[in-house]
Amino acid sequence: MKVILVTLASILFSMHLTAQKNILKNGSFEQDLQNWRGDATINPYNKKSGNNSCMINQFTDNKWKGIDQIIPIPKNTAAIEFTGWVKTDAVEQHNEAYKAGVITVELLTGGDKSISYHNIAQVVATTPWTAYKELIKIPENAKKARIILALAETNGSILFDNLSAKTFSLKKYNALLSKKEESTISNMNSFSNGSFEEGFTNWSGNTQIITTDDVKDGTKAAAISSKTATWTAIDQQATIPTNAKEIIVSGYLKSIEIMQGKENWNNGMFILELTTASNEKAREDQLIGSLTGSSNWTYFEKTFPIPTNASQYRIMIALSNCTGTLMADGITIEFKK
CATH class of the missing domain: 2.60.120.260 (Galactose-binding domain-like)
Incomplete structure (x- = not known):
């Protein structure tokens, strides 16, 4: 009887540990x-x-x-x-x-x-x-x-x-993060379709247009437009490779009649976001490039150190509370160990 009671207690204790x-x-x-x-x-x-x-x-x-x-x-x-x-x-x-x-x-x-x-x-x-x-x-x-x-x-x-x-609890939360991190490493999601030749495959966002009339390379480019001064953007999230120390982000932007918003940063923007496994910011968002007014295709490239707690990154092409059209093409991501 004592053995049965101990076994039952162990089962109940195990259920308590695993249930949220x-x-x-x-x-x-x-x-x-x-x-x-x-x-x-x-x-x-x-x-x-x-x-x-x-x-x-x-x-x-x-x-x-x-x-x-x-x-x-x-x-x-x-x-x-x-x-x-x-x-x-x-x-x-x-x-x-x-x-x-x-x-x-x-x-x-x-x-x-x-x-x-x-x-x-x-x-x-x-x-x-x-x-x-x-x-x-x-x-x-x-x-x-x-x-x-x-x-x-x-x-x-x-x-x-x-x-x-x-x-x-904190213990279960940390265990879950460790499990997620292992899963993220083994199922790495790589950045792709930066030239938009496959339309908006792997990209998400709003007010999306694929154009074939005005491109930098290939046959297609992306364009986001807004007639009201609101946040309008497309983005793609991917995984940072193990042991990567630096990320190099580059690409081409073109602006068409972008009117700056109330603040001086309310422009057409090319942004990098670095996050932890729990989707918290690993550092402040990093600006790769910005445009206002009307411009030709302009190349931007920047290299950033990767914080040790960062496991994911997101590329954003955005109209930051401004109006006009922002075009993008040839977005590439590289890593250095």
Whole structure:
């Protein structure tokens, strides 16, 4: 009997170590909208699983419409993994990327002062049920998390289901990061299609145009345009090779009637972002080049040391809160050990 009890205790202890606690209440909407506040409806017909999903519809107003839930963050929480399923129907796209169907997390102090916002999902157009996940490191002064489900100043229909917020202790968080880092090294994602000969394959962003009329090399180039002074960009993320000490970023830009925004850095920009395995910035974003007005194809190249904690990088071609057209071609990445 003693052996059986010891074995049972060991199993329960092991389960306690491996399980993460879900602190979000009614994330599958099986209790309708209990624990949520705001404007939404329950849809028992179109759901990912279970009996219900949450649906938000808006067709004419382009206003912010949504629901939220504020949850206390347990003591000794190092990180929270937020997950959820989203399905959309004809969600309108705007020049401003934030105008979309969203899952957003706001971290708050004990006095409800905002600390930071984190986008878990940002979806437009018509999409099938899709899973979204983000692991967020929790700062010491964060005592609450506000989970927001919304149509953010856009029209269309969006459904949510199977939402969760699972906590990680510091030990489990570090173990997860180590596992992710090993996976990242063994499944290296390399930068590609910097000359846009395959369209926007491997690139993401908004207001994308592929042009064949004005190129630097090959048969195609990228162009991003905006008639309003908002952030408009394309980007590509990739993995830093093991033992790389320096990154060399180069490429060609061309500007067409870019009008500088309110600040002197609101131009057409070519940017490098370096991040850790947990998607935190390893250093401030680095500017490779910028343009205003109208210019010919201009070559930019810069070399940057790679911080020891950096494991990923992102290349951004952007109109930083300015108007006009920015073109890009021949983007290349090299590493030095």
